[in-house]
Amino acid sequence: MRKEYTTIREVVGPLVMVDGVEGVKYDELVEIKRTDGSDPRRGKVLEVNGSKALVQLFEGSQGLKISDSRAKFLGHSVELAVAPDMLGRVFDGMGRPKDGGAPLIPEKLLDINGAPMNPAARDYPNEFIQTGVSAIDGLNTLVRGQKLPVFSGSGLPHAQFAAQIARQAKVRGKDEAFAVVFAAVGITFEEADYFIEDFKKTGAIERTVTFVNLANDPAIERIATPRMAITAAEYLAYDLGMHVLVIITDITNYAEALREISAARKEVPGRRGYPGYLYTDLATMYERAGRIRGCNGSITMIPILSMPEDDITHPIPDLTGYITEGQIILSRELHRKGITPPVNVLPSLSRLKDKGIGKNKTREDHADTMNQLFAAYSRGKEAKELAVILGDAALSEVDKLYAKFADEFESRYVSQGYYENRSVEQTLDIGWELLRILPRSELRRIRDEYLDKYYDRNTAGKNE
Numbered sequence: 001m002r003k004e005y006t007t008i009r010e011v012v013g014p015l016v017m018v019d020g021v022e023g024v025k026y027d028e029l030v031e032i033k034r035t036d037g038s039d040p041r042r043g044k045v046l047e048v049n050g051s052k053a054l055v056q057l058f059e060g061s062q063g064l065k066i067s068d069s070r071a072k073f074l075g076h077s078v079e080l081a082v083a084p085d086m087l088g089r090v091f092d093g094m095g096r097p098k099d100g101g102a103p104l105i106p107e108k109l110l111d112i113n114g115a116p117m118n119p120a121a122r123d124y125p126n127e128f129i130q131t132g133v134s135a136i137d138g139l140n141t142l143v144r145g146q147k148l149p150v151f152s153g154s155g156l157p158h159a160q161f162a163a164q165i166a167r168q169a170k171v172r173g174k175d176e177a178f179a180v181v182f183a184a185v186g187i188t189f190e191e192a193d194y195f196i197e198d199f200k201k202t203g204a205i206e207r208t209v210t211f212v213n214l215a216n217d218p219a220i221e222r223i224a225t226p227r228m229a230i231t232a233a234e235y236l237a238y239d240l241g242m243h244v245l246v247i248i249t250d251i252t253n254y255a256e257a258l259r260e261i262s263a264a265r266k267e268v269p270g271r272r273g274y275p276g277y278l279y280t281d282l283a284t285m286y287e288r289a290g291r292i293r294g295c296n297g298s299i300t301m302i303p304i305l306s307m308p309e310d311d312i313t314h315p316i317p318d319l320t321g322y323i324t325e326g327q328i329i330l331s332r333e334l335h336r337k338g339i340t341p342p343v344n345v346l347p348s349l350s351r352l353k354d355k356g357i358g359k360n361k362t363r364e365d366h367a368d369t370m371n372q373l374f375a376a377y378s379r380g381k382e383a384k385e386l387a388v389i390l391g392d393a394a395l396s397e398v399d400k401l402y403a404k405f406a407d408e409f410e411s412r413y414v415s416q417g418y419y420e421n422r423s424v425e426q427t428l429d430i431g432w433e434l435l436r437i438l439p440r441s442e443l444r445r446i447r448d449e450y451l452d453k454y455y456d457r458n459t460a461g462k463n464e
Contacts (some may be wrong), residue, residue, distance in 0.1 A: 002072055002073060002074065002075060003022075003072070003073075004033070004070045004071065004072045005018050005019075005020065005021060005070060005071045005072070005073075006069075006070045007019040007020040007021075007071075008032075008066050008069050008070070008071055009066070010066075011061045011064055011066060013060075013061065013264070014043075014056050014057045014060050014061055014218060014219075014220065014264075015046075015054060015055070015056055015057075015061075015264060016032065016043065016054075016055040016056075016057060016061065016064075016071070017052060017053075017054055017055075018030075018052070018053045018055060018071045019051060019052055020051050021048075021051055021052070021053045021073065022051070024045060024048055024053045024073050025045065025048070026045055026046075026047070026048055027044055027045060027077045027078075027113070028044065028045045028073055028074065028075065028076065028077060029042065029043075029044055029073075029074040029076060029077055029078055029079075030042065030043045030044060030045060030053075030055045030071055030072065030073055030074065031071070031072045031074060032055075032057065032064065032069055032070070032071055032072075033069065033070050033071075033072065034064070034065070034068055034069050035068040035069075036068065040072075041057050041058070041059045041061075041064070042057070042058050042059070042094075043055045043056050043057035043058055043220070044056060044058075044077065044078060044220065045073070046261070046264075046265055047265060053073075054265070055071065056220045056261065056264070057218070057220070058094065058218050058220055058221050059218065060218055076111070077111055077112070077113060078094070078111075078112050078113075078224055078227075079109040079110060079111055079112065080095045080109070080110050080112050080228050080231045080232060081095065081104050081106030081108075081109055082106060082107060082108055082109075082110055082231070082232060082235040082239075083104055083105060083106055083107040084107070084240060085104065085105075086104065086209045086232060086235075086236075087179060087206065087207060087208070087209060087236075088205055088206050088207075088208070088209075089101060089104070089209060089210070090196055090210045090211075090212060091209070091210065091211050091212070091228070092211070092212060092213065092217075092221075093185075093211060093212065093213030093214075093217055093221040093222065093224060093225035093228065094221055094224060094225075094228070095112075095211070095228045098212060099196075108235075110231050110234070110235060111231075112224060112227040112228055112230075112231045113227060113284075114227070114230065114231060114234060114288050117287065117288065117290060117292065121292050121293050122290050122291065122292065122293070123145070123290075123291040123292060123293045124145075124291075124355070125143045125144055125145035125146045125290070125291060125298075125300075125325075125352055125355065125356075126143060126144075126352075126355040126356060127143055127144040127145075127171070127356060127361070128141060128142075128143060128144075128172060128356040128357065128361045128362055128424070129142045129143060129144055129169055129170070129171060129245070129300060129356075130168075130169070130170055130171075130172050130423065130424055131164075131165050131168055131169050132164070132168035132169070132420075132421035132422055132423075133161075133164065133165065133168070133341065133343075133416070133422070134413050134414065134416060134422055134426075134427040134430065135328075135341065135343035135345055135348070135413070135414050136165075136328060136343070136350075137362075137422070137424045137427050138366075138369075138370060138373070138413070138424070138427040138428065138431060139345050139348070139353075139370055139373065139374065140326065140328060140345065140348050140349060140350035140353055141350055141352075141353040141356045141357050141362075142169075142300065142302075142350065142356070143300075143350075143352045143353075143355055143356035144171070144243060144291065144298045144300055144356075145289065145290045145291035145298045145299065145300055146289070146300055146301075146325050146326075146350070146352050147286050147289050147300075147301045147303070147323070147324040147325055148300075148301070148302055148324065148325060148326055148327070148328060148350055149251075149302065149303045149304065149305060149317075149320050149321075149324050149326075149327050149328070150162070150302060150303075150304040150305070150327070150328045150329075150330065151305060151307055151312065151317050151320075151327050151328070151329045151330065152304060152305065152306045152307065152330040153306055153307055153310040153330065153332055154306050154308075155332075156306070156330045156332060156335055156342065157330075157335070157340070157341065157342070157418075158249060158250070158304050158306065158330060159187075159191055159194060159195070159249065160340075160341070160418045161304075161330070161341045161418070162182075162195075162247050162249050162302075162304050163194070163195055163198045163199070163418070164341070164418045164419070165245075165247060165302060166180045166182050166199070166204060166208065166245070166247055167198070167199070167202050167204045167421075168421045169245050171243050172424075176242075176243055176296075177240070177241065177242040177243065178207065178242065178243045178244075178245075179207050179208070179209065179233075179236050179242045179243070179244050179245075180204070180207060180208045180209075180244070180245050180246075180247065181208070181209045181211075181229045181230075181232050181233045181236070181244055181245070181246045181247070182195065182199075182208055182209070182210045182211070182229070182247050183210075183211040183213075183225055183226050183228070183229035183246070183247070183248045183249075184210070184211070184212045184213065184225075184249055185213050185222055185225050185226060185248060185249065185250055185251070185253045185254050186213060186214075186215050186217075186222050186250060186253025186254070186256070186257065187212070187213075187214065187215060187249070187250065187253070188214070188215055189214055192212045192214060195210070195212075196210065196212070209229075209232050209236070211225055211228050211229050211232075213225040215253075219256075219257035219260045219261055220257075220261060222253060222254055222257035223254065223257055223258060223261065225254075226248050226251075226254055226285055227285065229246055229248060230246060230285060230288045230289075230299070230301075233246045233288075233299045234288065234299065236297065237295075237297030237298055237299050238292065238295055238297050240297070241295075241296035241297045242297050243297060243298050243300070244297065244298070244299050244300070245300050245301075245302065246289065246299060246300070246301045246302070247301075247302045247303075247304065248301070248302075248303045248304065249303075249304035249305075250304055250305055250306055251282075251303045251304065251305035251316060251320065252305045252306050252307075252308065252316055255274060255278060255282075255305075255315075255316045258274070258275060258278065258281060259273055259274050259275065262274070262275035270315075271315045272314070272315055274315050274316075278315060278316075278319060279319045279322070279323070282319055282320060282323060283323050285303075286301065286303065286320075286323045286324055287323070289301035301324075303320065303324070305317060305320060310332060312329075325350065325351040325352050326348070326349040326350040326351045326352070326353075327348060327349060328343060328348045328350075329343070329344045329347050329348045330342050330343060330344065331343070331344035334410065334414070337410070338415070339410055339411070339414055339415040340415055340416070340417050340418060341414075341415075341416075341418065342414075343414055345374070345377065345414065346374070346377065346378060346381070353370070354367065357370070362424045362428070363424070363425065363428055364450070365428065365446070365450040365453070365454055366424075366428060368445060368446040368447055368450055369428060369431045369432065369435070369446060369450075369454075370431075371445045371446075372435060372443055372445040372446050373409070373413075373431050373434070373435070375445055376402060376405050376406075376409075376434075376435065376438060376442075377405070377406055377409050379402045380402040380403050380404075380405045380406025380407075380409065381406050382402075383395055383399040383400070383402045383403040383406070384403045384406055384407075386399070387403060398438075398439070398442065401437055401438055401439075401442075402438070404437055405434060405437045405438060408434055408437060409434055412430060412433075412434065413427075413430055413431065413434060432454045432455065435455065436455065440455060443455065
């Protein structure tokens with residue numbers, strides 16, 4: 001039986017100070033009960049100093065009286081109830097059912113902070129995941145166990161992009177269980193409704209576990225939501241042997257909540273007011289993705305963050321880039337042109353793309369065509385910039401072909417809408433159709449055997 005304390009000394013906003021405590025630990029869960037019999041409020045220990053414990057409430061302190069309240073420390077941190085029938089369910093940011101369905105009958109309770117993964121037990125990510133998005137599958141390939149963030153800006157369609165990946169992602173060629181864990185952090189009710197309705201309409205809800213934290217929910221709950229999602233993913237991956245894709249949007253809202261809590265604790269601020277431990281805190285989440293040797297399941301992560309003022313050097317994208325294996329960048333310029341999704345492929349990067357492509361994974365010509373498409377698009381962009389300054393007359397005939405290639409590449413390869421699900425073979429074939437705009441002599445990054453097989457297969461539009 002755990003002791004209840006009637007020694008609440010101070011309530012300031014969502015913070016409660018409890019005096020005379022013994023054996024209380026950081027991050028421990030707390031229940032604040034009232035004598036009027038109303039539902040207890042929950043919070044967690046932010047700080048312990050001698051016999052004083054500072055508690056932050058999840059629901060806020062409105063209407064709470066010091067005189068008729070008592071605190072009970074539960075001896076454990078926040079836990080998530082997990083069971084196989086989590087799939088297809090929608091939960092709030094604290095893991096409580098939000099879809100009107102029956103309460104979950106838990107198979108076990110898991111600490112949302114997880115257990116550290118032994119680095120020596122990690123398996124190298126090298127298996128292709130098909131997202132159905134050409135800009136990812138063809139050029140910045142996602143592999144199983146990877147962390148590949150999406151860097152967006154305010155007003156850009158990262159919500160539609162996230163929903164598209166959640167709908168379409170799959171493991172190819174093997175009859176293996178695949179699930180998506182989707183965490184929406186600090187979003188509006190309208191956005192939350194969009195995701196849930198989209199998943200229901202397309203049937204993706206059946207293989208998805210959804211956690212929704214709304215913008216008007218407490219900041220302390222926002223800190224828990226991504227960890228809830230990753231904990232659910234660990235259960236599905238390592239207990240049930242599933243391959244899990246975790247999508248978290250928006251990490252910027254998470255970092256803002258972390259800054260708010262840090263300020264409430266009167267911590268010394270770091271860059272832009274964010275706590276100095278922001279890097280460590282993000283790493284404790286991101287590094288829970290991966291594969292474990294001898295274990296069938298895996299966790300692949302796509303965190304989505306909106307860069308304040310489109311600044312890629314802002315602490316949140318900057319630190320995320322250090323921890324993860326690349327980034328997908330959405331472009332405001334392409335968005336204005338009507339390219340959907342507006343993925344800027346040149347600065348985007350997947351550091352593990354070479355490991356997930358090639359014969360028996362995607363197709364033997366994938367690596368060569370990927371390099372050639374990058375090079376041709378880059379030169380086409382340069383040719384277009386030169387034409388803006390000097391006029392079209394300054395371009396050579398080959399430069400004009402490259403400029404045409406760049407336009408076609410954006411409108412046919414990158415732009416595909418949010419409901420077109422392309423196989424990797426379709427993506428590669430579109431790449432070859434575009435490369436036929438250029439003379440064969442310009443395709444120096446592709447081996448002759450692949451040029452013979454794919455470039456000459458269809459001579460329509462061929463230039464030599």
